[in-house]
Each structure stands twice: as C-alpha cells, then as structure tokens.
Amino acid sequence: MKVREQNLGFTLLELLVVIFIVAILATIATLSIGVVGGDRALTEEAKRLEVLTRLASEDAVLGARELGIRFEPQGYTFLTLDPIRNLWVVMAPDDELRPRALPDSIVLELEIDDRAIVLEKIPESGEPASVKPQIFFLSSGDISPFVLRLRRDTDQAYFTLSAAPNGTLELSGLEK
Numbered sequence: 001m002k003v004r005e006q007n008l009g010f011t012l013l014e015l016l017v018v019i020f021i022v023a024i025l026a027t028i029a030t031l032s033i034g035v036v037g038g039d040r041a042l043t044e045e046a047k048r049l050e051v052l053t054r055l056a057s058e059d060a061v062l063g064a065r066e067l068g069i070r071f072e073p074q075g076y077t078f079l080t081l082d083p084i085r086n087l088w089v090v091m092a093p094d095d096e097l098r099p100r101a102l103p104d105s106i107v108l109e110l111e112i113d114d115r116a117i118v119l120e121k122i123p124e125s126g127e128p129a130s131v132k133p134q135i136f137f138l139s140s141g142d143i144s145p146f147v148l149r150l151r152r153d154t155d156q157a158y159f160t161l162s163a164a165p166n167g168t169l170e171l172s173g174l175e176k
Contacts, residue, residue, distance in 0.1 A: 039157070045106055046150045046159035049076070050171040056097055057167055060137040067097075068133020071110050071148065073119045075101040079133045088132055102150075109149040109158075110134065141167045 053069070056078055060067045066081040068088060078097035079088040091097040102108070110117040112134065122131055136144045143163045151158035160172040 041103055042106060042150060042152055042157070042159065045102055046161065046171060048100075049148075049150065050161055050169060052078070052097060052100075053161065053163070053169055057137045057141070057143055057169070059097070060139050061141050064139045066139060067137040069135045069137075070122065070131065070133045071108050071117075071119050071135075072121045073108065074104065074106075074121075075099060076108070077122060079131065090131070105152050105154065107151050107153050109151070111147040111149075112144065135163070143167045143169070 056067050056069065059065075065083075068079045068081070070077045070079060077099040078091045078095075080091055081087075082089050090099060093099070108119060110119060117134060134144075135146050136142075142165060145165050146163050148161045149158045150161070161169065162172070163169050
C-alpha cells in the first residue's frame with residue numbers, strides 16, 4: 001500500500017493570485033492618498049493666502065502705509081508703495097509678506113469688479129515702474145474688492161477668497 005504525500009505549501013498559481021491582489025490594493029491606496037494629498041496642499045495654500053492677506057491689511061493700517069498684492073499664474077507677490085520715489089516695490093525676501101510660489105498643480109483665477117483678470121508673470125528684469133499691484137490694502141483699512149479662486153488643475157474643486165471694500169475677508173471652503 002502506497003502512502004500518499006501531502007503538500008504543505010502553496011502552488012505557484014496561488015502565490016501569483018495573492019501577489020496580484022496585493023498589488024491592486026497597493027495601487028488603489030496610493031492613488032487615494034494622492035487625491036487626498038492634493039486637497040491638503042490646496043487647503044494649506046488657501047489658508048496661507050487668507051492669513052497673509054489679513055496680515056497685509058493689518059500691516060497697512062498699523063504701519064500707516066499702502067500695500068498691494070500682485071497675483072501671477074503660479075504665485076503672488078506683496079508690494080509696498082515707496083512714498084519718496086512713488087513706486088511700488090517688492091517686499092523684502094525675509095519678510096512674512098515675501099513673494100510666494102504655488103505648487104504647479106494649483107491654479108489662480110482672479111476677478112475684480114466681476115471681470116476675469118489675466119494673470120501675467122512679473123518680468124525678471126522689468127522696469128520697477130511697471131510692477132503694480134492688482135489689489136490694494138490702504139492705510140485706512142479699505143481693500144480693493146476682489147474674488148480669487150484657488151483650484152487644482154485636474155478638477156473643478158476650489159476655494160474662494162473674497163474681499164469687500166470695507167476690508168472684510170472671507171475664505172469659502174472646498175466647492176465642486
């Protein structure tokens with residue numbers, strides 16, 4: 001009588017099926033983390049811009065000076081009015097209101113007086129007189145009214161930062 005040997009291991013096919021399932025689950029997890037990460041970056045940039053805009057408004061009032069902000073396709077720059085030369089100059093790079101670059105995946109859309117504004121990059125070697133802000137923070141506490149949308153370039157979800165003429169700022173949450 002022959003004794004039958006029992007296999008105590010897995011077959012190659014069984015191992016391949018398990019590896020395939022694990023690979024699919026890992027891919028799904030990676031993709032879902034990437035989408036959430038995009039929302040996180042968008043949320044952080046929107047909140048940072050809101051805080052810096054409030055800071056610029058308060059700085060203009062407390063410092064009794066005129067400030068402005070210029071939006072570019074991939075960032076924004078705070079400017080201050082030099083009263084002696086009567087020119088707008090970029091804030092110092094070590095200041096809280098230094099120029100900021102946005103991640104490539106974030107797009108800015110600016111509206112002033114219900115009109116879309118085409119955002120252009122500040123020329124590197126341009127004349128200082130040509131650099132002017134789109135939004136003004138006056139020493140009286142007034143702000144140029146505007147609506148700014150921050151969105152990902154891959155979909156239509158966005159944050160809205162809006163300002164009323166009396167200086168009230170509002171950040172609306174992620175909308176689709």
